[in-house]
Amino acid sequence: MAEIVGESLAKRLVEWGVDTVFGLPGDGINGLMEGFRRHAEEIKFVLVHHEEAAAFMATGYAKATGRLGVCAATSGPGAIHLLNGLYDAKLDHVPVLAITGMQETSVLGTRYQQEVHLDRLYEDVADYNLMVTNPRQLPGVVDLAVRNALVKKTVSHLTFPNDIQVAAMGEDPYRHPSPGRPLDGRPNLDRPHLPPGEEELRAAAELLNAARRPVILVGVGALHARDEVIAVAEKLGAPVVKTLLGKAVVPDEHPVTTGGLGLLGTKPSEEAMEECDTLLMVGTSFPYAKYLPQPGQARVVQIDSDPSLIGLRLPVEAPIAADAKRGLRGLLPLLRGGDGSFLARYRKEMDAWRAEMKSLRDERRDPIAPQYLMGVVDDLAADDAILTCDSGTIATWSARHWTIRGDRRYYLSGNLATMAPGLPYAIGIQHAFPGRQVIAFVGDGGFAMLMAEFLTAVRHELPVKVIVNNNNAYGQILWEQIILGYPEYAVRHRRPEADFASWARGCGAYGAKVTRPGDVAGAVRDALAHGGPALVDVDVNPNEPPMPGKVKYEQAKYFTEAFLRGQPHKAATVATVVRDKISELRA
Template sequence: MAEIVSEVLIERLAAWGVDTVFGIPGDGINGIMEGLRRHADKVRFVLVHHEEAAAFMATAHAKATGRIGVCLATSGPGGVHLANGLYDAKLDHAPVLAITGLQESSVLGTAYQQEVALDRLFEDVTEYNQVVMNPAQLPAVVDIAIRTAYARRGVAHLTVPNDVQIAPAHADPYQTVAPVRPPATSPVHLSPTVRPAEDDLRRAADILNGGRKVAILAGIGARGAGQLVEEAAQKLGAPIVKSLLGKMVVPDDSPYVIGGLGLLGTKPSEELMEEADTLLMLGTNFPYTKFLPEPGKARVVQVELDPTRAGTRIPTDLPLVGDVGVTLEGLLPLLDRKDGDHLRDYQERFADWQHAMAALESPERDPIAPQYLAHQLDVQAADDAVLCCDSGTIATWAARHWQIRGQREFYLSGTLATMAPGLPYAIGIQHAFPGRQVIAYVGDGGFAMLMAEFHTAVRYRLPIKVVINNNNSLGQILWEQMVLGFPEHGVRFGEPLPDFAGWASGCGGFGIRVEKPGEVAGALAEALAFDGPALLDVAVNPDEPPLPGKVTYEQAKKFAASFLKGQPNKASIATTLFKDKIQQLRG
């Protein structure tokens, strides 16, 4: 059997260490599917139900492993469906390679069926983007695509016409110049170790040593350097605030951590940003500038690997271009040890905040409080569990009630904040780590978008656990409308209720629905213990507000205005708010 171009593609992916491709077949990639069939011993193909899910799975695989994630879609609409997941990878800086098909080269530009110029469509989302028009191109462009995705922490895209996919391997019909021949050895990408100059480190130390109230903001760029971040906090007497993406950088039970920042953060974290005179930003490009110190109020040192991102959010006195871990190793010996009064003050404030949050986790509240569900998940999950979270109110409950301890990890669509990645994230990560407990913690709105992928988990015998925080509404939008001063509109799904548990059982997995607080703990334990994919659908209070850590006067005024304008569910919302306050006072 003569070797075809698609085999060269798959062999080159395997040489780069790719072992999994997520996607859906189609007539635009039949040649590539044949390449995968012939080399199924090297690269497995995971058949999904929607191309968007394939892109999410590739993104999650890349985030969790650090290795490139690969997704595959047919020409035209199949490739279009990848876009949302690819933007998730782009904005969260995950290395992903998208491969798509294209009509035969002889009909391109003739408005042929399903002809979409996917290279042009993906121009904004990609760091490398190439149409393969000659079999001799392929090995070199695969190498460049993967190398670029790694180096620039983003998306690469290759689109291959049908006729090129099945052409003889290494054919060169034009023979105008000698093709680039990649080395026969397995390629590798070595991330450079970037360390700031000694003079810059000393200047940074002078700024930090001169601060009286120092704060540390740690993001996902500090992953792997958590111990060094804590050592810096100890020396500087500085509380650590974490971005949501950086939640797993330092354990939540660290004596230096006072929670997250922003709408999903804590009151002590917001107060710290208001009072700090010095801020050390570590591996974060935190976008919500209104939660950062006012310009000129605090001196800022930012450690950032990408020099183009340094100083983009807040005026920065000294940007240090470097890897967070290597930079801290050089910076720590230069830091003076401060007294701990500033830190102790915030430790006390954070203890009060935790007390208030714990009061909302009560099992006595009916309807079920989403905080209680999140707390039970935190209590019962393994210490090495991986939580994959959706966007919306679900992210608030995870940020505040899911604790990073042991070897736990936490993933979500951080910057794009798209709905629906939770389930495909869990599938992608479970493929990468078959022995770990992987949980998709999702809302009903996000789950419904890609719920067919639960069937994918069953087919591949992936023991993921899906926990649905079901408020039968688009909860985050509901509260955003109210904070703007508008009565809610178009955000509650109403009757009839979809039977998500029945869907899980129909797929061949475990499914159960819970409507009473007393049923939550037992049902969750049963789902977590099930030997296979399991789904727990929990009816939570739809009127529980995901309030910011600190409610401003302007937010409260607009919230009240929405009631005066005819908020349709104001009685149940007011009752929930009253119960929340009573519960906190009791606690």
């Protein structure tokens, strides 16, 4: 049987170490599917229900493993559906290869059915982006696409017209000069981590040694440098503030950290940032500049492996273009150490914050407090559990009540902040780590968008656990309307309220519906102990506000004005806020 282009693609992906492709077939990629079929022993095709989920699964897989995530979709609408998940990969800097189909080359430009010029559509999302038009281009262009995705930590895209997919690899219809052939065997990718420059290190150390109130801000680029971050923080006497994607850099209960920064962050982190005179940024280009020091307030050192991200938010006096681990290791012996008083003060502030957060996890509150639900999951989950999360109010509850300890991990859509990746992330990650506990903490809005993928988990026997924080509303949008000074509008669903547990049971999995606080712990415990996929749908208080760590005057002003104009649920919301404050006073 002659080797076709689709088979050559599959073989080359296997040689690059790819063992999984997430996708949905269609007549636009039948030739590629034939290639995957011929190598089914080496590369698994995970069939999904929606192409958007395939891209999210590939992104979650890449985030959790550091390896290439691969997704595939047919021509036209199938490829269009991939885009949301691919932008998530691009904005969060993870390597994903998208493979799509095109109409036969003979009909391109004739307004043929589903004719969408995907190489043009993908121009913004994909760093390497090519329509393959000659069998002789393989496997070289596959190598280029994979290299670009892995080295630059971004998205690559290859689209194949139908006739090219099934063309024999020996064909050369245009008799063009042959491109350079790659070496036989498995490709190599040399990604050396260049050592930081000595002059850069000395300049940074001089600046940090002069600090009286230093703060370290760490992001996803420092996830592999936990020990180094802690050592530098202890040497400098500097609080460690974490971005949302960098939550797992330092354990949440470690005495050097003040937790997250931003709308979902902590009051101690925000105040430490307001007070610092020196900022060390490691593996992050934190996009929310209003939470960073004011211009002229602090001197800045930034360590990043991508020089183009240095100085993106603040003027940087001492840049270090290096991997986070190597940069911090080089810096550590040059630091003299601070007196520790600044860190000691914020340790006390953080102790008070933790007590305040714990007080909100009150099982006596009815309706069920979302903080309590997340707290139960946190208490019962394994120390190496992986939590995935959707965007919305649930990100607030998970950021503040999911405790990083042991080898726990935490993944969500960071910079894109899109809805619906929680479940697909969990499926992709569970596929990569079949022996670990993977939990998706999702809202009813995000889950409903791609809920068919729960059936994907059942069919592939992936024991993901799904906890639905069900407030029957688009909660984050509701509170954003109020904070901006508008009465809520079109954000709450009408009755009947969803019962996603029935859907789970209909799929042949464990499903539990919880409406009373006393039933939460038992249902979550049973779900985590279940041997296969499980879902717990919990009705939580829809009027629980995701308050910022530190409420600004303008936020309070708009909140009050909106209420004075007549929020339809203001009585219930005020009652919830009062209960929250009473719980804090009891702590």
